[in-house]
Amino acid sequence: MRVLVVHNRYSSAQPSGENRVVDEEVDLLRTAGHRVEVFERRSDDISGRSLLGKVAVPLLVPWNPAVRSELAARLRAGRPDVVHVHNVFPLLSPAVLAACADAGVPAVATLHNYNQICPPGTLQRDGRLCTECVGAPAPLPAVRHGCYRGSRLATVPLAVGMSVNRRRWWSGVERFFCISAAQRDLLVRSGMPAERLAVKHNFVPDPGACRADGGEHLLFLGRLAEAKGVRHLMAAWDEVAAGGGVGVPLVLAGAGPLEQEVTAWAAGRDDVRYVGLYDPAQCREAVARSVAVVAPSLALETFGLVVAEAMAAGVPAVAAGHGAFVELVEDGVTGLLHRPGDPHSLASCIRRITTGRAENLEMGRAARIRYEQGFSPDVGLERLEEGYRTAIAGRYGGAQDASPTGNGRAGSRRGTRAGGDGGS
Known part of the structure; x- marks a missing residue:
């Protein structure tokens, strides 16, 4: 398959498990013989913007029209079989879903947190569990409490983006990857479409050696x-x-x-x-x-x-x-x-x-x-490929081997992994 991965990289000042998961999935897919490209923005780049550019960043959180145009053009030129969306905050925005629709390419999305139902994505406030916004028509409690970085002003773009783009997410993504059943259950209870939510645990590369004794x-x-x-x-x-x-x-x-x-x-x-x-x-x-x-x-x-x-x-x-x-x-x-x-x-x-x-x-x-x-690489690859095939089949009428180019690339590649190492 040809896959385009879309991700807004988190700041390098704090190590990000999500950045690492994205990088490891890209490497896994490439090792298995899939053709993977990346469309990304980096939060680190915000510091290099002009003052006006920095001020404009919150306005791009709900919608970034330039990203829509740029990504749609790239999709039309490259014609991937599927787009895999990860983080879109703050520089990409849900405009990436409109670009996929413009180009007629199916999209899947990994839900690394709870930002579909909670503006900061944590379900936490003041160190405690908070579900005030779950199932609400608008996440006003998050704004009232300033849930993102303790600031009402900083929370507004996230709350607006969540409200105006909710249906776009739910209709524009063929398959959501939840990284645990617990996450999926909560999202279903919040009203997300259950038929589009699949559990795909993160995989972990094999460290190559196990603990030799009882530890120290x-x-x-x-x-x-x-x-x-x-x-x-x-x-x-x-x-x-x-x-x-x-x-x-x-x-x-x-x-x-x-x-x-x-x-x-x-x-x-x-x-x-x-x-x-x-x-x-x-x-x-x-x-x-x-x-x-x-x-x-x-x-x-x-x-x-x-x-x-x-x-x-x-x-x-x-x-x-x-x-x-x-x-x-x-x-x-x-x-x-x-x-x-x-x-x-x-x-x-x-x-x-x-x-x-x-x-x-x-x-x-x-x-x-x-x-x-x-949680091994073999299991991770199998679940990724299965999710991609499901999304492609859903977009192109249900044929197992359907793809935009009609060449059957969406079929399973099990047993033909490059190097024979299972992506480890």
């Missing part, structure tokens, strides 16, 4: 923010330490608004290490050396890459028992689930995962099997 530390890897449960983790660890500890340190890797608080909390302690941001290789090494990975998020996570990465390395996870975590982690089998927002429950799980060596090792083996069955 407990690991938190992620954004240091209230919504990620960092304060609850610190409270739980203090409870564990007050009881004599568990014999291994807690390592926190990441950056974010709570960085100073975490640095001060970890200072002078032998049982805690704050290591700042890790590069990808350091992340893989830290995961593979973990007794367990901890994911205490207060948010209803749409997926949870760090949990899947732990599974790939044969490492169990301790995760909050809500959102996508409940389908990634089988409690007591591939890891442990704690009561969300409850430091005492989290502390209890930490004690269990670190002191029961035999159980921990068995959970790690089960986690690796779960990864191979659900």
Whole structure:
């Protein structure tokens, strides 16, 4: 197949899991022999704009007519079989869907967050779950509370874009990829068309080596923010330490608004290490050396890459028992689930995962099997190709091998992957 990937890259100042997922999917498809091109904008480029250009950015969030014209021209010239849309905020806008319609090319879209039903896409306000805008005819509560960056003014373009483009999204996308069943269920309850929503978990590249022994530390890897449960983790660890500890340190890797608080909390302690941001290789090494990975998020996570990465390395996870975590982690089998927002429950799980060596090792083996069955590159490629074929067939009358050029490129490529390595 010929695929055009559309993505507005997030700022490089903060590592983006979504950017990484997009890049890894592009590489996976190309390795499998598909012809993939990318149409993108970069949020980093905003800083280089003139003052007037920066002021105009919020006006482009609901609709960017220049992008519509540019993308439509590229689609007519290149005639891809399908367009795969990821993030369109802030420089692309839903005008990309109009461009697909102009050129007569089917579109699929991955929903990496909840921005179809929540202007900032987080379902969070003041560190707590918020669903005030879910199912509402207009997301006025988000504006009232200033849910995006704590600013009513900054929230307005997102709220306007969500309101005026809702039907365009729902009618202009042949297939939505939800990255968890939990996300899909919530979107269906909000009124999105169930028949267009398919579950396609993110895949994780195979790290090539699994944990060799029981590990040497407990690991938190992620954004240091209230919504990620960092304060609850610190409270739980203090409870564990007050009881004599568990014999291994807690390592926190990441950056974010709570960085100073975490640095001060970890200072002078032998049982805690704050290591700042890790590069990808350091992340893989830290995961593979973990007794367990901890994911205490207060948010209803749409997926949870760090949990899947732990599974790939044969490492169990301790995760909050809500959102996508409940389908990634089988409690007591591939890891442990704690009561969300409850430091005492989290502390209890930490004690269990670190002191029961035999159980921990068995959970790690089960986690690796779960990864191979659900989150490997082979599985990811199969689900991508299936989604593309469904979208192309829907756009061109239901023929399994239909494509704009009539050459049958939409047919399955299983068994003919370039290099024979399954895209790993």
